[in-house]
Amino acid sequence: MSLLTIENVDFKYAGSCDPSLKNINLNLESNSLNVVIGPSGIGKTTLLNLIAGYDHPSTGQIKMAGKAIDQPDWQRGMVFQDMALFPWLTVADNILFGPKMRHLNDPEIQDRLARLLAQTGLTDYRDAAIYELSGGLKQRVALAREFINRPPILMLDESFSALDNATRSDMHDILLNLWETTQNCVIAITHDIDEALFLGQNIIVINQHPGTIVSVEANPYFKKDISDLSGEPAYGAFRRRLLGLIGKPKNR
Amino acid sequence: MQKKRRLRSFNISLATTAVIIILWSTVTSLKLISPVLLPSPLRVGQTFINLCLVGYNGTLLYQHYLITLGRLLVAVVLAIVIGIPLGLLSGYVPTVKAVVDPIVQFIRPIPPLAYYTLLILWLGIGETSKVTLLFLAALPPIYLACFDAVVKINREYIRGASSLGADQRQIFFHVVFPAALPDVFTGVRSAVGVAYTTIVSAEMFAASAGIGWMIVDASHYLKSDVMFVGIIVLGVTGVVLDWMIKLVENRVVHWRGKF
Numbered sequence: 001m002s003l004l005t006i007e008n009v010d011f012k013y014a015g016s017c018d019p020s021l022k023n024i025n026l027n028l029e030s031n032s033l034n035v036v037i038g039p040s041g042i043g044k045t046t047l048l049n050l051i052a053g054y055d056h057p058s059t060g061q062i063k064m065a066g067k068a069i070d071q072p073d074w075q076r077g078m079v080f081q082d083m084a085l086f087p088w089l090t091v092a093d094n095i096l097f098g099p100k101m102r103h104l105n106d107p108e109i110q111d112r113l114a115r116l117l118a119q120t121g122l123t124d125y126r127d128a129a130i131y132e133l134s135g136g137l138k139q140r141v142a143l144a145r146e147f148i149n150r151p152p153i154l155m156l157d158e159s160f161s162a163l164d165n166a167t168r169s170d171m172h173d174i175l176l177n178l179w180e181t182t183q184n185c186v187i188a189i190t191h192d193i194d195e196a197l198f199l200g201q202n203i204i205v206i207n208q209h210p211g212t213i214v215s216v217e218a219n220p221y222f223k224k225d226i227s228d229l230s231g232e233p234a235y236g237a238f239r240r241r242l243l244g245l246i247g248k249p250k251n252r
Numbered sequence: 253m254q255k256k257r258r259l260r261s262f263n264i265s266l267a268t269t270a271v272i273i274i275l276w277s278t279v280t281s282l283k284l285i286s287p288v289l290l291p292s293p294l295r296v297g298q299t300f301i302n303l304c305l306v307g308y309n310g311t312l313l314y315q316h317y318l319i320t321l322g323r324l325l326v327a328v329v330l331a332i333v334i335g336i337p338l339g340l341l342s343g344y345v346p347t348v349k350a351v352v353d354p355i356v357q358f359i360r361p362i363p364p365l366a367y368y369t370l371l372i373l374w375l376g377i378g379e380t381s382k383v384t385l386l387f388l389a390a391l392p393p394i395y396l397a398c399f400d401a402v403v404k405i406n407r408e409y410i411r412g413a414s415s416l417g418a419d420q421r422q423i424f425f426h427v428v429f430p431a432a433l434p435d436v437f438t439g440v441r442s443a444v445g446v447a448y449t450t451i452v453s454a455e456m457f458a459a460s461a462g463i464g465w466m467i468v469d470a471s472h473y474l475k476s477d478v479m480f481v482g483i484i485v486l487g488v489t490g491v492v493l494d495w496m497i498k499l500v501e502n503r504v505v506h507w508r509g510k511f
């Protein structure tokens with residue numbers, strides 16, 4: 001059985017006349033890195049909101065480990081684009097927020113914190129205020145705050161899109177590193193094809209109005225450096241095909 | 253740079269004050285206006301010293317002052333202790349809003365003097381009616397600031413916290429409350445302001461002490477120098493109070509405006 005199963009899900013926002021998502025079917029496994037890509041306004045964020053439990057499908061069902069999702073909990077973490085870190089807490093206290101809420105304060109958590117601070121290069125910023133950090137450092141705090149909880153599913157909504165190229169590439173490495181140690185199921189939204197090709201074991205393309213999954217691609221170029229690939233014809237063809245799939249949405 | 257600008261604006265304020273006092277002395281020393289209407293600065297200074305040493309109506313100035321501040325303090329503390337949880341809960345729990353909101357909305361626009369006589373009738377002429385009046389004046393600003401703060405809270409704070417494992421109660425205490433804190437302070441400051449402007453009304457009836465009472469009583473005997481001392485003391489205290497709250501605010505809400 002898959003970790004996450006989405007069956008025949010439709011979703012319409014209250015008060016809007018057209019559904020935002022139609023006939024979504026998807027199975028995702030633990031220890032997988034999945035990227036969702038598609039034109040803007042197609043329903044990518046809406047899909048994550050359903051998986052998180054912030055909203056509920058109009059029809060169909062979403063199950064985690066066989067159980068229907070009815071409300072948000074720590075087992076499905078979410079990193080928002082503007083991170084929503086708590087400015088009244090220090091870096092360390094932001095990261096420890098989840099464990100504190102879950103009443104976990106054993107030495108194991110302190111170990112995790114120290115390890116995560118090291119893995120994300122935040123050790124020197126442990127007691128810094130959030131507003132003192134650059135965008136890239138804040139993004140690291142946002143990742144550490146999720147990973148300390150070890151959620152079986154972790155969602156990222158265009159987390160890296162506001163960062164400059166060098167910082168974004170650092171964040172990719174940090175994310176891959178964290179994911180390899182936790183082996184959870186990551187679902188990352190992006191609108192950047194190269195980010196999708198680097199980060200996605202599976203690339204899930206959403207398109208059409210209303211939004212639906214038009215393709216799930218196993219990505220042979222996962223974690224591969226583009227500069228080594230640019231001359232390879234098969235890579236170019238794959239990339240072009242994806243670009244075609246995420247091109248202008250058509251009405252069904 | 254910023255320090256320089258602040259110093260500059262401080263100097264301008266100082267100069268403005270000086271100009272006002274010079275104008276005031278000139279007008280009074282030339283006897284352009286009767287001293288009953290406008291006593292000279294010197295005269296006001298003498299009266300101030302006299303009130304400190306001898307007192308007004310048998311009570312020293314500082315005692316009047318402490319009585320007034322005491323009433324204000326008790327009323328504002330009560331308004332804070334009741335208004336903050338009420339406003340925050342009202343913004344967070346729709347049922348609480350349905351119960352509390354109409355009551356506060358009804359009290360808010362009424363000039364406190366309008367129901368003061370009723371309060372005296374119900375609560376007597378002692379301290380209770382005075383403190384209640386100030387409390388009723390201070391409550392709505394705090395309540396409304398807290399309510400609005402919760403309504404406009406970043407939805408992702410709440411969603412993010414729930415996805416990190418926080419339940420509704422934890423979200424209220426660990427997210428809603430701190431997120432609202434900057435606006436809570438704004439509410440407290442305006443509550444102190446409103447209660448403060450109500451002080452004279454509260455001490456107008458059935459009082460025998462307090463700065464507000466002193467001003468009203470002195471007006472009956474055309475003792476304008478005493479009125480001036482009272483007004484200046486109230487004005488300076490108001491500025492200092494606001495400045496003190498701001499100081500606490502900057503320490504507590506250190507992230508304000510930086511995020």
Ligand SMILES: Nc1ncnc2c1ncn2[C@@H]1O[C@H](COP(=O)(O)OP(=O)(O)O)[C@@H](O)[C@H]1O
Nearest residue numbers: 013014016020039040041042043044045046047
């Ligand atoms: N709260 C909402 N109420 C009504 N419609 C919404 C709401 N949020 C998003 N939508 C609509 O749903 C569609 C999908 O939005 P979204 O999931 O945010 O797209 P994406 O993340 O792919 O850019 C859009 O047409 C958007 O206008």
Ligand SMILES: [Mg+2]
Nearest residue numbers: 044045046157
């Ligand atoms: Mg989106």
